[in-house]
Amino acid sequence: MPGQLRDYFVVLPDSVAGAAAAGRLPAPGAAFGRSSAPVASAPGAAAGQARGAGDTLTVVHPSGRPWVVARTLVRKASHLARGEDALVLIGPDRVPDAVLAGLLEGARDRTGLERRLARLPGLYHVIARLSGESWIRGTATGLRRIYHARHPDAGTIASDRPAALARLIDAPLDEGALALRLLDFLPHPLSRRAVWRGVHETGAGYGLALPVAAPGTAAVPGPTEHRWWEPPPGELPLAEGARKVGDAVAASVQAHVGGLDRISCELSGGLDSTALAFAARETGPEALALLTVAARDRYSEDERWARRAVEAARNPAATAVPAPGHHTAPALDHHIVPASDAPYFYADLASTAAELNDEPLPVAPGRARAELLLGRARATGSRYHLTGYGGDEIFLGLPHAYQDLFRGNPLTAWNHLGGLRHQLGWPLLPTLKALLDRSTFPRWLAGAVTAAPQPVARTPLLSWGVRQSLHPWLTDHAKTLIAEEFRAAAEHAEPIDPWRGRHVDIDGVRMGARHFQAMEDIGMTIGLPVAAPLYDDRVLEAALAVRLPERISPWRYKPLLVEAMRGVVPDELLARTTKDHMASDEHQGLREHAPELAELWTGSRLAEHGLVDARRLLRLAAEPFSPVLVEHSISSTVAGETWLRTAENAWPTTPHRTSTTSEAIL
Incomplete structure (x- = not known):
């Protein structure tokens, strides 16, 4: 069964070949890799006019040929044209025409447009046509990304899905990029290496400009990348910064679930999920379902804190300011998933074939657990599910930040480091x-x-990132490919930010945002939109704008988030300073699902590519408590294997029918 594409969009050039390429895109609701009818609009359509076909929306060039083809299964597409200029925003909520007009009118270029876009929650893909040039960008957090590829006939095509571009240009897999995904994590800029040859990712914080052909010529210049986002200076005091963070969180939650009658939230009991649950309550839904997965570890504190949060939420006095337009608190249900119902990690690995992620993601071994939680949420009648993902990356702070503080305030830095x-x-x-x-x-x-x-665990972490060891089951070929990729990247690499701590902070946020996309895809598979509002650009910007020694502290747990949510989350819940982990579930999963892992390495696709030693992996599957598996995580290798099988099955087994001239717009 081929993997399913989540919602996607493709930006096409204004040409016959570009219109023909639209005919190779998956039809509404079709599995990726199956033939589809061409998506096109009628000749002579007005600039920016949009036509819908099922879940697919087409916005056209002034010529009437397809410009943006978007399948919006979950996200909403908003579009408006003024003359030959046009704006398309794709995000969690539809943007009113009056707002779009205010953004587009008077924006002579992409810089002017971006100044206006700063008023919106930072959750949208932006596609604009200004003076004939197309401008496409995602988000600074990396939750929404942009890819581009060179089509042999049509020229540059852009999309938010590398798989869609790979299909349009018949791209093979890139072994070097695939080998990189066998590491536990990929630092900037190697995280941008797309796993298909000829497909390129535009860096987060950068946008892609697609020029038009010069007058009197047929040649179209190649794409160029331009930086549209810079992290703000960390100058605000905690109190002022907390207000901005609180406003950004509220706006992001509102953009996702505002106006919906039934919503759900993951309530692990941790500070991040608790903050999101109370922020969702403020939007005034009729019903709010809170879901907690009980822990097997009897020393876990999460369930106890989750119960305390529910008790406080049911107290009418728990919310300082009632949600506008609502005089009664939402009906609140707390669903505790028994620990015995929760799958261990590495359960039901075959289920990963249901989604074709943009790349192998180390969270894949936990897919069955995530599917259980989202399935329970959907059963409550929820129309949107919120999670606290992103809270650790944005608010916890990493020790590397003290390098930055030491350069400007060495005494304070040394005191905190103590x-x-x-x-x-x-x-x-x-x-x-x-x-x-x-x-x-x-x-x-x-x-x-x-x-x-x-x-060792006691090694100070104050550099540009974390040094990694190569897993012992990687082949010499894989190790050589990885070493070459790092060496080549280092020759021209520039950090995200000149300040070491800010570089690591932002890179960590972007890494987490990538991983969260696997959760989005699971939600789409079972029919429940799932979101992480903390990955909003405005939340990240507000956090980075706070003075470093007030934003993170060795003596306070997430002080910025605590102060931002004061008045929304009861004080007794903001006092938590601990965090549970699930390492035991992962180790036990290796034992419980050893037969499935052994089956995975039998006929391994990674081994066929010469990247892993399948015999060694088979031996490790029979020795789940091996010291090797204590020192080295197998998650990324499992993710690479399951993803590769899905990606290979996603391509059609017979040649795909190419749209003819009569089927496409001329």
Whole structure:
């Protein structure tokens, strides 16, 4: 069964070949890889006119040929044209025409447009045509990304889905990029390496400009990337920054679920999910379902905190300000999933074939667990499900940030590091050496992977990222490919931000946003939209704008989020300073699902590509408590194997019918 594409869009050039390419896109509701009828609009349609066919929307060029083809299964597409200029926004909520007009009118170029777009929640893909040039960009958090490829006949085509472009240009898989995905995580800029040859990702914070042909010529210049987003300086005091964060969180939640009657939230009991649950309550739904998965670990505190949150939410006095237009609190149901019902990690690995993710994601081994939770949420009648994903990356803060603080305020930095050192057991001299290190980003990147064992837990983390060890089951071929990729990237690599801590912070947010897309795809498969409002650009911007020593602290847990949610979340819930983990479920999953893992490595596709030693993986499947699996996570390898099988099955087994001239717009 081929993987399903989630909603997607493609931006096409104004040409006969571009219109013909539209005919190869999947039909509404079709599985990726199956033939489809061409998507096109009638000749002579007005500039920016849109036509719908099922779930597919086509916005046309002034010529009447397709410009934007979007399948909006979950997200909403808003579009408006003024003369030959046009604007399309694709996001969680439809944007009124009056707002679109205010954005488009007077915006002579992309810079002017971006200044106006800063008023909206930062959750939208932006596609604009200004003076004949197409401008396409995603989000700064990386939750929404842009890819482009060179079509042999049509020229540059852009999309938010690399698989869609790979289909249109018949791209093969890229072995080097696939080998990189066998690492536990990919640092910037290697995370941008698309897994299909000829498909390129535009960096988060950058947009793609597609020029038109010069007058009197048929040649169209190639695409160019332009930076549209810069992280704000960290200058605001905590109180002012917290107000901005609170406003951004509320706006993001409203954009996702405002006006819906029945919604649901994951309520793990942690601070992030608790904050989202109370923010969702403020939007005034008729019914709010809160779902908690009980932990097997008897020392876990999550369920106890989740119950406390529900008790507080049922108290009419828990919300300081009633939601506008609502005089009664929503009907609130708390659903606790028994620990015995929750699958271990690595359960039902075959179910990953239901979605064709943009790339292999290490969260794939937890898919069955996520599907259970979302299935229970859907059974409540929920129309949208919210999660607290993104809270750790944005609000927890990483030790690397103290490198930045040390450059401007060494005494405060050393004081904070003293508290952190005692918590993490960092030795004094190695910490001081790491703090004084001034190695460049390219130099760090060149040595960011090693064949040596992983550093001990007490190693200070103050560099441009975390150094990784290559997994012992990778072949020499895979190790060579990975080393070459890192070496090549280091030759021209530039950090996301010149400040080391901000670089690591933003890269961590973007990495988390990528992983969350797997959850979105699961929700789409079962018919329930799922969102992480904290990955809104405005939330990230508001957080980064706060002074560093007030934003993170070794003595306070997520101080910025705590202050931002004060008055929305009861104070007794904001006092939590602990966080549960599920490492035991992962290790137990290796034992419980050893037969499935052994079956996975039998006939391994990764082994066929020469990237893993299948015999060693088979031995490890029979030894789930091997010290090798304690030191090395197998999640990324499992994700790579299951993704590769889905991707290979996604292509049609017979040649795909190409649209003829009569089927497309001329």
